[in-house]
Amino acid sequence: MVGTAHRNTGVEGVEGGVGLTALLVAAARAIETHRHDSLAQDVYAEHFVRAAPASAGWPVRMQQVPDGDASPLWGRFARYFGLRTRVLDDFLLRSAHAEGARQVVLLGAGLDARAFRLDWPPGCVIFEIDREEVLAFKHKVLGGLSATPNAARVPIPVDLRADWVTALTDAGFDAAAPSVWLAEGLLLYLPPAAETYLIDTVDRLSTGGSALAFEVKLDKDLLECRDSPLYTSTKQQTGIDLIALFDREPRPDSVGHLAGKGWSASVHTPFDFTRRHGRGPLPEQNDALAGNRWVFANKPRA
């Protein structure tokens, strides 16, 4: 195993621990889908939410949220996930269509339905890495909907704290061909050693022309904002204690690490994209989102 202490041991499926966060994002995507000014469409999201006893009572439409957009959880936080989904949809599609990457690796894929809902170029393969129980739940729900992917889809049940490279290469990943990688809402839960192993591995398996996007949180904000409305309402309304699930060891400088390996990276706040799209969360006092950064990195062609 890579890394040592982990806060998320014990519960492996979507019903608890870090797996439950995949349902939280799914609920947010369901709400976003039904907004009149939707940033992203995911028709599968509400089916995941309804299928799991832990989330069956959560809202999947804004009309089901008593305080509407004023809700820190189902208003602002859900919109954050809607914006993140849209921005990363655009990143992946641009990498596949314009830059020519035909291998997409979703790290900590959770209930990400991009293989089914996005328009992929011919010959694209989507590798989905997550724990076995999470992928089994996803498979069951999508199977019940007779959902058909728009690209070859390869689920890879493996723990990212272990050696996942063998599982990925055994599943057909070709390190000699360009790839695009995504770690959306993942690194916050991994020990620093697992994050560094992940970054090193992505570099090792990426040829020139490959790309990577990931989300990090600045160290200092985590505990400072532990009483923010966003964290407290998430805990009260879903039982998910994000602060307890996040890994609290000092974070590695993954952007600097990539730069040292020759990648070019740009770092954005979510608010940059709120302004670009004209909707999404804006900064506020005691803001749990203030430390979130979205990183977009490219490995130059030789």
Ligand SMILES: C[S@@+](CC[C@H](N)C(=O)[O-])C[C@H]1O[C@@H](n2cnc3c(N)ncnc32)[C@H](O)[C@@H]1O
């Ligand atoms: C917040 S969810 C995000 C899911 C998806 N990327 C999305 O944005 O919809 C975090 C996901 O990371 C997965 N995850 C966390 N730690 C993991 C680990 N050690 N190995 C594999 N997957 C992990 C969880 O199972 C969960 O599905």
